[in-house]
């Protein structure tokens with residue numbers, strides 16, 4: 001059984017225009033898939049329908065055997081605990097330290113009271129330290145997040161997601177605010193956790209060359225519809241042109257294949 005399934009999913013924010021139109025695809029456990037497409041194509045909407053940050057208007061979404069659109073509050077909470085999310089603007093609590101932000105990754109599994117009181121077990125703290133070390137942030141453990149660089153903040157975001165022990169990580173433009181060097185570190189880390197921990201990754205990207213380099217499979221979205229779904233190596237200039245409706249040469253500086 002696929003880990004994630006979209007069946008004829010549509011989303012309209014205003015009942016007139018469709019942000020997503022009849023989207024059908026499935027993702028197997030362990031895949032690393034990038035979603036590419038021009039601004040406004042529907043990439044964020046697609047990703048956010050999975051954990052119901054956005055509610056789809058039509059169709060069926062199955063995650064790990066659960067019907068996302070039909071799930072009640074408790075079932076949704078359980079599902080969200082299994083789905084990590086990484087955002088372009090990190091979504092950290094900036095005035096809190098790295099370790100506190102990473103520990104927030106366990107909140108989905110705790111009661112509201114022990115979560116609010118900041119009660120974490122010794123095991124959870126050890127695990128958080130271990131993950132922070134893995135992310136190369138050992139020197140920043142007690143630093144406030146507003147003192148970190150963008151690349152370091154995104155590594156905290158990844159550490160927080162790993163802390164959840166998720167089955168899947170959704171990454172919404174994870175490198176859009178970073179320079180090329182920091183972007184490479186983040187993409188390498190996402191690939192590493194995909195390969196070593198078997199965590200399925202679904203990544204929205206603006207950079208076609210990065211998507212081709214890191215993904216096995218690419219889903220191309222244009223005008224709320226899937227216009228390509230296949231191996232990264234089969235993505236031709238013509239298909240890229242169709243997705244972006246502009247010249248592939250303008251979009252790909254260096255394919256690095």
Ligand SMILES: Nc1ncnc2c1ncn2[C@@H]1O[C@H](COP(=O)(O)OP(=O)(O)OP(=O)(O)O)[C@@H](O)[C@H]1O
Pocket residue numbers: 013014019037038039040041042043044045046
């Ligand atoms: N909260 C909202 N209310 C109304 N319309 C929205 C909302 N969010 C997105 N849209 C519209 O839905 C469409 C898809 O937007 P979405 O943000 O999913 O695209 P995207 O491919 O992620 O774009 P970008 O790459 O610029 O982030 C766009 O036409 C957008 O204007």
